[in-house]
Amino acid sequence: MHGVARRCNEEHELLVVPKAPRAHCPSQSPRVWNLYSIKNNKLLPLPFQVPYVDRFVGSSKGWLVTVDDNLVVRLLNPLCLVPGKQIGYDPNTYITLPPLDPPCSVFNHIRKVVLSANLTSSHDDYMAIFGADHHVAYIRTNKEKEWTYVHHNWGILHDLIYYRDCFCAINYNSEVIYFNMADRSFFKYLPINCNVNLENFETKNFVKSLAGELLLIERIKRWDWHGKLGCNYTKGAEIWNLKLDSEGWEWREMKSIRDCALFVGDNISLSVAASDFCGCQPNCIYFIDDYENFLYPSMILENSYALKYAKDVGVYNMETRSFTPYDTAKDDVWLVDTTKLRIVPSFVVYEPA
Template sequence: MAADWSMLPLDVVGVIALKLQTFEDFIKFSVACRWWNRASSSVKHQWKAKPVVPWLLLAENTKDNPDCVRKIFNLSNNKRYNLYLPETFGARCWGSPYGWIAMIDRNYDVILLNPITKAQFHFPCLKPLDCGTPPTSGESYESWFLRCFANRLIVLKVPQNNNYEFVVLVVYEYYQGLAFARQGDQQWTPIFVKSEVKMVDLVAIEDKVFALYEDGSIVSWNVDEFNALQLIKPADYSLHVNLVFVKLNKSINQIYMAQSGNELLLVLRYKDGVGNADNTDFDHDIVYRTIGFEVYKLKPKDKIWEITKDLGEVALVVGGNSSMCVATGHAEGLQRNCIYFTDDDYVYWRLVREKGGHDTGFYDIKTDVLQFYEGDDMRSSFSPPTFFIPQL
């Protein structure tokens, strides 16, 4: 007589689930039947997968897609998964390293969504932060807001009473504004920024958030200060590192900060081919391309950035998502010493015929080899593909 696997005791099924090694196997196991889902849910806090590589949430595709299915690309096996994610349609999305997609929906609310478990956390409406910046000529307010108002949503995972909670930072108004909200907050709390100098990027390391400005200065905040509805000032302006910033000119189109262990990294992204729509040579399909990167490590004692061609057994993930540094030693499909990047040049997304998303791929730091991702579901005028690291 054939065995009925669905009748195994719950604790036995849980033990079997803990033996699984890959994230994909655990997900497939949990959806086999209700009993196995219950067992896997009871042990998922104990389960440890092999290192999980970033997944790419592709752009929404509304053509012949009544069920609002969204494709996700897995770097480890080059497979695409179809997920029912109607919540993400019409929303601007940013990926994070904690399994969450941070979204601004068409009501201007911020939502954290786990695309695997479908869990959600809701945060306040962003519209009160708008200081009246007019939309681009010929563009609706809603379209402008989703594309331009928020430059970046960054998810922080903050220890709280032997557990943790999520805090969201929003960089807005063309990198001139910064605010935060904790779970349960009713409004966003502004954070003091240097209004006379443009902010470049933010990164969180343990209990601190570091902000980089285009004059080379770095400021920091303690995360535990993000708990009161008052203007939070940074700890200091003491660190000035100007050596590399002589390169801050029009040939650099984006600058990122990232964390590798306890080190701060600076990533310069170079692009070429940005044209003018009145130019006869203007390519309406691809108007800009990333042509290379430079990576620097911060030497705090000397207050300088030192260029490097070797990141060791890690890869960087930058672009329209939180900057991430991912160990590659046991992560199948992720190449060491490479930079994986997405298209974040939102100024041009609405201007090009095929919209944004084409400037997505990876770059080998040592060999200077570039490879771009092509295919369906890459293009969007407000929310091209974004990387996130899946978690249960």
């Protein structure tokens, strides 16, 4: 059995899931994973084997991003990781980046890694949000051997995206920070004028619309305390469109996204035409919550409430302004108690010979 690469005419979003949850089949190797096609609503016969890593930290341009205990960042192409195949040093399959500087604690140190282009077609700039205060580091692998660190006073950064040949970040105040990698310049642009109740807090994510415009999704959440343990739930959501013209930048609130549906998560967010996906609801935002980022190991071990109610996963309807949560207690392919990663393969599919 071997892999054959071919170009795809369209992008298909895939969900990375374990081949068999440990609770159901302990004899199966936890390193063998499958791809779940969201478009076709089924598991694909494309098992791949992932080498040991400490944890996944996201996906970008069809690559999985991992980090180990030594903060070494590695990029894996899941469509080339055939079970039983030796990974070796094939740059189309496995790329190792220099380690980041060690922090006081490695717990959830790297938040997100973003690529500027497909690694197989061009040399790349990488960028990472890292650390408890979400500082930024970047590297140009064709020119540099170590990460460059950006020490800023922009506050906590929520998300990072590669848009119009530059990296853009969003901070807690909804200010957009523009990174020009060519001359290493950084600019900050106007925030959104919005007032938020102090009982609430927001998470912010970038999404590129089908029309190629930059959207900002503000997920409004509220804390619910049970003794000393608190969880949060989605109370609302807002969508803002960043308009660029000769006079500058302007945020415009969107009350509807019509036939579009947005998939928003920590590792990747994207916009799709709902009519192209059976069962996909138009004018809705599908949220995936990686709330384990905020749980310490002691909380997970000592109190099952943290795991049972901490995952705020569901669909927000822009027309009715209502949020419908998924029952995360159910043990199905979407909500098994493990990390979910969405990937959009950029140029290859694996075909058994």
